Amino acid sequence: MSQPKEILISKSSIPRIAIIALAAIFALGLFAVGFDEGHLFSIAFGDKAFDQMYLHELSHDLRHAAGFPCH
Ligand SMILES: [Zn+2]
Numbered sequence: 001m002s003q004p005k006e007i008l009i010s011k012s013s014i015p016r017i018a019i020i021a022l023a024a025i026f027a028l029g030l031f032a033v034g035f036d037e038g039h040l041f042s043i044a045f046g047d048k049a050f051d052q053m054y055l056h057e058l059s060h061d062l063r064h065a066a067g068f069p070c071h
Contacts, residue, residue, distance in 0.1 A: 033059045034068045
């Protein structure tokens with residue numbers, strides 16, 4: 001009596017939807033840290049957001065540490 005053969009095929013692939021979701025989050029984060037000067041908050045607060053630049057000031061040190069110029 002021979003032993004039964006067991007063949008294990010392991011495929012590990014990252015779902016495409018996960019890559020798309022992470023790429024979108026990365027793009028939003030990159031914009032918020034590197035380029036935003038009130039654009040994102042202006043959606044809710046209007047032109048006032050461009051004067052206050054909350055997100056810009058919040059991520060200011062991170063922006064400089066990452067090498068983005070701003071002033
Ligand atoms: Zn700066």
